[in-house]
Amino acid sequence: MALSFNPRLVRGVSRCHAIVTAKMALAASCRDFSAAEKSTVIVNLNDNTGVATIQLNRPPVNSLNLQLLTDIKIALDKLQMKKDCRGMILTSSSPGIFCAGLDFMEMHNPQEGRAREFWRSLQEVWKMLYGSRLATIAAINGHSPAGGCLLSLTCDYRVMAQGKFMIGLNETLLGMVAPFWFQDTMTNTIGHREAEKALQLGLLYSGENALNVGLIDELVPPEKVMQTAQVQMQTWLKIPDLARRLTKEQMRGPTLQKFVQRQNEDVDQIMKFIMDSATQRSLGIYLNTLKHKQLTSV
Ligand SMILES: CCCCCCCCC/C=C/C(=O)SCCNC(=O)CCNC(=O)[C@H](O)C(C)(C)COP(=O)(O)OP(=O)(O)OC[C@H]1O[C@@H](n2cnc3c(N)ncnc32)[C@H](O)[C@@H]1OP(=O)(O)O
Secondary structure (H helix, E strand, O other), X not given: OOOOOOHHHHOOOOOEEEEXXXXXXXXXXOXXXXXXXXXXXXXXXXXXXXXXXXXXXXXOOOOEOHHHHHHHHHXXXXXXXXXXXXXXXXXXXXXXXXXXXXXXXXXXXXXXXXXXXXXXXXXXXXXXXXXXXXEEEEXXXXXXXXXXXXXXXXXXXXXXXXXXXXXXXXHHHHOOOOOHHHHHHHHHHHXXXXXXXXXXXXXOEEHHHHHHHOOOOEEEOHHHHHHHHHHHHHHHHXXXXXXXXXXXXXXXXXXXXXXXXXXXXXXXXXXXXXXXHHHHHHHHHHHHHHHOOXXXXX
16 A cells, blocks of 8 residues: 555645654564554644544554554644644545454454553543544544444544445444443444444444434545545634633543543453453354355444
8 A cells, every 4th residue: 555645635735744654663472463564544734724634544444453553642642742733534545444443363362461552552542532632523434343433433523435334333243342431432422322222233334324323424425525524624623722622521521531430440351351262252253254244234
């Protein structure tokens, strides 16, 4: 995958620069994580508008492994430290795939030390995105199951591509429980009743149904996703930053405080769960299902 700018993002922009793609030193592992040397996010900041774009860039499906999570975190850190940066659009460089959720390689028969680090990175990315001072918009240009849906839910607004794409928290289909903070993020977006149904049944919504339940805010042709996100961003940036940011803090504060109080306990629970042989069996069955393409949306 070439690390070039998306021309649509930079057209007409006089001073647009890339923030260097984040890299990380991976902890020693016996597994082959050879993708570690490759860039996994492309970051642009338009100095004229103050709007940044983070493109997930880990083909084929942008599954969230330790490297991608670390790269997102570094990119966000850099952007949030830049005073002039006011908004961020989160998208993917792979047409048809926003993000396939957590990387199965991190979950299937993991080493506990690595799994802990991985989970803490996910927590950190969620916390940063959910509490970001920036106006954030997810430009969902394809499938967005599980952790992919979670990433988009942290944003202030979601634009999704029309087509046969799915979005939802489907953890129960994998024999897993979406952690409480996944559940809270979903509930805060679509309300308790719909979230209860969606989470228990592991529903993957079509774009139309996602729009109906408020999981996304707009459904547009794939080629218009980015442009729509940019136009929508102007609406968010018309509001004085401080007023918008403080309102966001107040609305999301209780969810974030609950999370911080239970963050360590959450890591311990997840470790217990993922190291359990029954969990691994369910995951193995799910991976087999995935190979035979039996996933459907409602
Ligand atoms: C310690 C923590 C404890 C954590 C314990 C608790 C966790 C609870 C929370 C869990 C959150 C999650 O996100 S769990 C992850 C849930 N994710 C999913 O269920 C998505 C599964 N994927 C899909 O449905 C599809 O791949 C989809 C995204 C729609 C794209 O379909 P396509 O037809 O375009 O592409 P495919 O042919 O299926 O996929 C291309 C290749 O990518 C691989 N692939 C697909 N999804 C992948 C994924 N999530 N991780 C790795 N690899 C993936 C496929 O196997 C293929 O590999 P090759 O065959 O080799 O080419």
